[in-house]
Amino acid sequence: MNNKSILIKNAEYIITMDRNEKILKGYSILVKGKQIALITKKKVKADEKIDARGKIVIPGFINCHHHLFQVGLRGNPALQNQPIDRWIKIVSNYATVIDEEIVYLSALVNMAELLLYGCTTTTDMHYIFPKGNSFIEATIKAAQDIGIRFHPYRGSMSLSKKDGAEFPDKAVEKPDDIATRTEAVITKYHNPDKFSMLRIGIAPCTIFTSRREDYKNALILAKKYDLLLQTHLGESSFENKYTKNKFGKRPLSFLMDLGWEGKNVSFVHGINMNIREIKELAQTNTHVVHCPISNARKPIGEEGVAPVYSMLTKGVNVAIGVDGSAGNDSSNVLEELRWARTLQGIRKDSTYLKPSPVMAMGTINGARLLGRETEIGSIEEGKAADLAIFDITDTLERVGSIYDPQTMLLACQATRADTVIVNGKKVVEKSQLINLDAKKIICKLNKRLKKLSY
Numbered sequence: 275m276n277n278k279s280i281l282i283k284n285a286e287y288i289i290t291m292d293r294n295e296k297i298l299k300g301y302s303i304l305v306k307g308k309q310i311a312l313i314t315k316k317k318v319k320a321d322e323k324i325d326a327r328g329k330i331v332i333p334g335f336i337n338c339h340h341h342l343f344q345v346g347l348r349g350n351p352a353l354q355n356q357p358i359d360r361w362i363k364i365v366s367n368y369a370t371v372i373d374e375e376i377v378y379l380s381a382l383v384n385m386a387e388l389l390l391y392g393c394t395t396t397t398d399m400h401y402i403f404p405k406g407n408s409f410i411e412a413t414i415k416a417a418q419d420i421g422i423r424f425h426p427y428r429g430s431m432s433l434s435k436k437d438g439a440e441f442p443d444k445a446v447e448k449p450d451d452i453a454t455r456t457e458a459v460i461t462k463y464h465n466p467d468k469f470s471m472l473r474i475g476i477a478p479c480t481i482f483t484s485r486r487e488d489y490k491n492a493l494i495l496a497k498k499y500d501l502l503l504q505t506h507l508g509e510s511s512f513e514n515k516y517t518k519n520k521f522g523k524r525p526l527s528f529l530m531d532l533g534w535e536g537k538n539v540s541f542v543h544g545i546n547m548n549i550r551e552i553k554e555l556a557q558t559n560t561h562v563v564h565c566p567i568s569n570a571r572k573p574i575g576e577e578g579v580a581p582v583y584s585m586l587t588k589g590v591n592v593a594i595g596v597d598g599s600a601g602n603d604s605s606n607v608l609e610e611l612r613w614a615r616t617l618q619g620i621r622k623d624s625t626y627l628k629p630s631p632v633m634a635m636g637t638i639n640g641a642r643l644l645g646r647e648t649e650i651g652s653i654e655e656g657k658a659a660d661l662a663i664f665d666i667t668d669t670l671e672r673v674g675s676i677y678d679p680q681t682m683l684l685a686c687q688a689t690r691a692d693t694v695i696v697n698g699k700k701v702v703e704k705s706q707l708i709n710l711d712a713k714k715i716i717c718k719l720n721k722r723l724k725k726l727s728y
């Protein structure tokens with residue numbers, strides 16, 4: 275049991291992201307065990323003290339979409355400027371030649387980057403399983419070893435060349451196998467307890483890589499175990515045409531007619547959403563995960579910036595996702611939020627975003643999407659001690675931004691956090707990982723990746 279107490283003392287600012295979005299000046303936070311025990315200006319005793327003068331304390335960021343296995347595809351020339359179906363084909367080929375060790379090391383690398391820039395909870399969507407569940411198990415081990423709060427969605431694809439799709443047959447599973455293997459992961463790993471560090475979700479990959487049956491089976495399992503659902507939606511014109519031809523509907527209608535809506539469902543991207551659909555998402559409390567950098571890497575003819583400004587105005591809960599390394603060559607929520615803020619200015623129907631809704635996308639909106647609004651996503655007494663501390667006195671990138679701490683973090687270039695605490699345990703100190711020798715992992719993974727051919 276971790277009963278150690280840590281006092282984060284005299285913080286320059288605490289961005290609480292509580293209901294009133296209070297920003298506190300000169301307060302201290304007492305962490306006891308897994309929880310935030312006290313937020314106070316009084317003197318308090320603790321086993322360990324962190325001097326937070328000249329520092330901003332925020333609730334740890336929450337990353338709501340990732341494909342951790344894709345590290346080896348960063349900057350891959352074959353993936354550049356490709357339409358979505360061909361792009362997934364290349365990623366699928368890669369996914370069928372890697373093994374558990376590469377998945378484990380890749381997950382560690384992505385999680386390390388997330389933690390170093392202040393992210394304390396991440397999801398993942400692994401969707402290609404050439405060998406049973408071993409790849410999702412490798413990501414779970416990585417999360418446990420590095421100390422990040424983890425929500426892996428057990429993904430899947432079931433359509434391949436034999437069904438007229440572009441993806442190799444060995445990259446997909448049969449619907450019955452998907453359901454059986456998904457249930458096996460749930461019963462082995464899912465932990466619904468308060469402050470749980472590991473919860474499983476379910477995620478058929480896309481409408482054009484999964485069958486109607488997969489979406490139905492996922493819904494049945496999600497209801498049985500009270501789990502979250504996620505899928506990619508509204509990403510490309512290919513998806514629109516495919517769904518119209520095959521089902522005579524728009525992608526959102528197809529999924530909502532199957533029962534895919536509500537507080538346990540999140541759709542990743544939502545770029546091609548019209549106003550009627552945005553209203554439907556808001557009315558049904560269905561969440562959207564915005565992945566601005568990955569979206570901006572679009573081929574000619576596609577829309578590259580999701581209508582987030584409209585979604586927020588209409589009351590959709592929008593969270594942030596870094597997306598996989600094949601679509602975003604980094605794994606950095608703070609950088610992603612900076613893009614989210616800025617890119618809305620490109621759309622004719624919007625302007626760039628104010629800092630507060632952007633900070634919410636990275637914190638409390640993510641907690642809401644994960645059904646954990648009472649546990650994480652804000653700094654309040656009784657919530658989990660998931661905290662990131664950024665130095666503002668010693669950071670060249672933020673000099674001059676003295677007006678408000680949210681803008682200071684989100685408008686200026688992303689830098690590493692000084693200290694990161696997950697579930698009451700320090701995992702980053704002096705901007706370095708505590709539980710991992712990063713150099714060793716980088717070396718080992720690069721060696722393995724250089725030998726791959728696909």
Ligand SMILES: [Zn+2]
Binds near residue numbers: 339597
């Ligand atoms: Zn994705």
